[in-house]
Amino acid sequence: MNVELRDIHKIFGKLHANAGINLSIPAGTIQGILGENGAGKSTLMKVLSGFIRADQGEILLDGRPVVIHSPADAIRHGVGMLHQDPLDFPPMHIIDNFILGRRGGIFPNRKTAIRDFNKLAEEFGFKINPEASVDSLTVGERQQLEILRLLWLGARVLIFDEPTTGISAAQKAKLFAALKLMAGQGKTILFVSHKLEDVEGLCHRVAILRQGHLVGDAVPPYETRSLVEMMFGKAIGVEARNPCAGAETILRLQDLSVEDYRLKIRDVSLEVCSGEVIGLAGMEGSGQGLFLRSVGGMVRSTGGRILLRGRDLTGRSYHTFKKHGTAFLPAARLEEGLAAGLTLTEHVVLAEQPRGFFVNWENSRQLTQKRIEAFNIRGTPASPVEALSGGNQQRALLSLMREPLNLLLLEHPTRGLDIESTIYIWSKLKERCARGTSILFISSDLEEILQYSDRVLVFFAGKVTPPLEASGLTSQTLGELIGGKGWPDLGAGSQS
Amino acid sequence: MKSKTWINLAYQSGALVLALLITALILAAVGIPPLAAFGSILKGALGSTASLQYLLMAWFPLLLTTAGVLITFSAGLWNIGVEGQITLGAIFTTWMLRLLQDSSLPAGLIIFLGILAGILGGALWAGLAGALKTFGGVNEIFGGLGLNFVSTALTIYLVFGPWKRPGVASMSGTLPFERSLWLPTFEGTNLSPWSLGVAILAMVLVYFLLRGTHFGLRLKAVGRNMKAAYLMGVPTWQYSMLAFLLCGAFVGLAGALQVTAVYHCLLPNISGGYGFLGLLVAMLVNYQALWAAPIALFFALLNTGSIQLQIVYGLASSFSGVFQSLLVLLVLLGEGVRQRLLKKS
Numbered sequence: 047m048n049v050e051l052r053d054i055h056k057i058f059g060k061l062h063a064n065a066g067i068n069l070s071i072p073a074g075t076i077q078g079i080l081g082e083n084g085a086g087k088s089t090l091m092k093v094l095s096g097f098i099r100a101d102q103g104e105i106l107l108d109g110r111p112v113v114i115h116s117p118a119d120a121i122r123h124g125v126g127m128l129h130q131d132p133l134d135f136p137p138m139h140i141i142d143n144f145i146l147g148r149r150g151g152i153f154p155n156r157k158t159a160i161r162d163f164n165k166l167a168e169e170f171g172f173k174i175n176p177e178a179s180v181d182s183l184t185v186g187e188r189q190q191l192e193i194l195r196l197l198w199l200g201a202r203v204l205i206f207d208e209p210t211t212g213i214s215a216a217q218k219a220k221l222f223a224a225l226k227l228m229a230g231q232g233k234t235i236l237f238v239s240h241k242l243e244d245v246e247g248l249c250h251r252v253a254i255l256r257q258g259h260l261v262g263d264a265v266p267p268y269e270t271r272s273l274v275e276m277m278f279g280k281a282i283g284v285e286a287r288n289p290c291a292g293a294e295t296i297l298r299l300q301d302l303s304v305e306d307y308r309l310k311i312r313d314v315s316l317e318v319c320s321g322e323v324i325g326l327a328g329m330e331g332s333g334q335g336l337f338l339r340s341v342g343g344m345v346r347s348t349g350g351r352i353l354l355r356g357r358d359l360t361g362r363s364y365h366t367f368k369k370h371g372t373a374f375l376p377a378a379r380l381e382e383g384l385a386a387g388l389t390l391t392e393h394v395v396l397a398e399q400p401r402g403f404f405v406n407w408e409n410s411r412q413l414t415q416k417r418i419e420a421f422n423i424r425g426t427p428a429s430p431v432e433a434l435s436g437g438n439q440q441r442a443l444l445s446l447m448r449e450p451l452n453l454l455l456l457e458h459p460t461r462g463l464d465i466e467s468t469i470y471i472w473s474k475l476k477e478r479c480a481r482g483t484s485i486l487f488i489s490s491d492l493e494e495i496l497q498y499s500d501r502v503l504v505f506f507a508g509k510v511t512p513p514l515e516a517s518g519l520t521s522q523t524l525g526e527l528i529g530g531k532g533w534p535d536l537g538a539g540s541q542s
Numbered sequence: 543m544k545s546k547t548w549i550n551l552a553y554q555s556g557a558l559v560l561a562l563l564i565t566a567l568i569l570a571a572v573g574i575p576p577l578a579a580f581g582s583i584l585k586g587a588l589g590s591t592a593s594l595q596y597l598l599m600a601w602f603p604l605l606l607t608t609a610g611v612l613i614t615f616s617a618g619l620w621n622i623g624v625e626g627q628i629t630l631g632a633i634f635t636t637w638m639l640r641l642l643q644d645s646s647l648p649a650g651l652i653i654f655l656g657i658l659a660g661i662l663g664g665a666l667w668a669g670l671a672g673a674l675k676t677f678g679g680v681n682e683i684f685g686g687l688g689l690n691f692v693s694t695a696l697t698i699y700l701v702f703g704p705w706k707r708p709g710v711a712s713m714s715g716t717l718p719f720e721r722s723l724w725l726p727t728f729e730g731t732n733l734s735p736w737s738l739g740v741a742i743l744a745m746v747l748v749y750f751l752l753r754g755t756h757f758g759l760r761l762k763a764v765g766r767n768m769k770a771a772y773l774m775g776v777p778t779w780q781y782s783m784l785a786f787l788l789c790g791a792f793v794g795l796a797g798a799l800q801v802t803a804v805y806h807c808l809l810p811n812i813s814g815g816y817g818f819l820g821l822l823v824a825m826l827v828n829y830q831a832l833w834a835a836p837i838a839l840f841f842a843l844l845n846t847g848s849i850q851l852q853i854v855y856g857l858a859s860s861f862s863g864v865f866q867s868l869l870v871l872l873v874l875l876g877e878g879v880r881q882r883l884l885k886k887s
Contacts, residue, residue, distance in 0.1 A: 364772070364773070365775060365777065368775055374773060376769075376773065381767075381769065381770075382767075382769040382770055382773060383770055383773060384767070384770055385762075385763050385766035385767035385770040385771060386766060386767065387766045388762065388763060388766055392759055392762070392763075393774070395756070395759055396759060396760065396763050396771070396774045396775075396776065397774050397775070399775075400756035400760075402756075403755055403756065403757070404754050404755050404756075405754055405755060405756055405759060407754075446774070
């Protein structure tokens, strides 16, 4: 089925999530939709699949304008969507889940349904027992079930929203084979992702969204650099950045070792100069969190030395590090960073070095008001922190950092934030760098790592790469390293 | 902000009315006319100079214990061991007075040292609960409860053992001290201006400590979120310990004053339940020091007034506890309901 989107607009509050998007996809195409988090991909797909209504614009299927009121309506038109988190009903039998959503008859005919199911599954090489329970399935198998269900319901346009998240490599291969098979049958596939390698390996063509706009398209052979440039609006990691020329060394790690009950990190050596940003990449729980906390004194290292501006702080507590200009911002904002029940003003007072015995509340309120303006926090000095939104909480945390700082340790500084907040927060962090603060940050967002780091450490099951120049990395190589591939190739030559 | 205060007030008055209603129902159920009963409580507490004096004598220890537990509550600690801390204050004071009573030191100094010892005793006992929590991982509720039993046993042992009256030991306690070791009282009463003054001063002190100082704010941060407080640079376990020690000092002072100003001896159950009652007051005022003094006065009024209930109707004077507990329960319940409604809307 040919799909055409004409001038789609969708506005959420202040955010223009889709700003006049035009896209035409012929039948039998695997169309990639690429863009970073918050670019408007999911919004556009939800418009097409009837989960939300566009504020403006029209949808044409096979040249006929249609109005899609709901997901059930979409499937009647032949449009089905697989979500990032498969939306099924775990305690059910697979076959019941499969039947669900089918129109007609009070008593569904299980026998024919099972026959259809098995036939379809065989066609795609999926091995699922229809009588088993849904919660016995892996994420990848749930996805397969969902594909079968949509096809059985008559979908001719299938939308996949980040389908390669959380599935194994084998399942990914199976998924890609199934997608190609469907395209060969004349189905239209929309493949939404922010993963370059997936899109490059699969799609017949790619449309790139950035901040709600369709900024470009591409066909194979893809040039990764230009895709990345379109996604982020500028080339990332292309120009060699060298902030360290002649700059002072802020942090020096000598053969640092640290371990917890799961992981052992051995002999990491690193020198970070003033103003430098080090990205720590890896799958969650690969050791980067442990490493970051040991560098701030929150976890005692088991070997090696930590020097901050030449001062040996090995084995000292976080409070000693703090005294010497270190700040740590945890990912769990309300669990670890902010105290629910206290106001912004109270946080500002707490974060400052106490002067005198009594709190000068009037001064503190004024100081807080200044911070609120400087950090664009939507709230008042008297707002309790738990009343702020996630982005505002993160900005509030940032606003609490003392001045000046030598070293800033960040866990997922922009996780869960919209694009506006992300950009804002990094602009504030870069200001700090310009004033000489060094940053170590953890992120599971490859683009964030590549875009903002000078050098990158990749963690895999407690192993750590030597510092890699971000300018020499692509999301491809980084993604492989994170997944544990390509490690032996890292010669000592890349050590800096 | 303004409207929030009013809504709060509305919920709290609602809880008060409901508590009165339920109490009235209970009274009616046992055949006592509720209104008359309430009237006799008021009369019992405020009806004469003597009853006013008793009211204030119930007020000052309650003020001190409330002041103390406000500090531990601020730090997020449930100092259930407060009864034991009062008791240890009383024991230490008695101990010091016994040591010095035959010495040549001036009486005033002996009293002063005795009270100081009481403060120390309370702080030590609270410090023990704090140390158990901080270094031993024993929840302060269980630690405090255990230490309460130990303190009761210790008192009984002392009253019936080493410190027993010449002749026959009795539940009425150790031999009273000489008059010179009593805190001076208002002419013709048993009420000491010293204890009253000290208690009011303590409450004012705690009010400013919690509201206006870095120390108070940091305590509050520890109470709200230990991890965040640590990351903001607050030495957390040290502040928890300090909260215990300070609370212990205030309630130990209460115990010391019970010995020097009220009973003039050590007797079993010298804490008189003021510790637990202080916890109730603190919960009722939602840990805000400003309201603690009037609410404590109200509770003291119920306690002294209900003695009249016993005289007139033969109802156990502990009946005041029924009303007090109901009130706290209903206020907490009202808060829960309000939170739920807030979430829904």
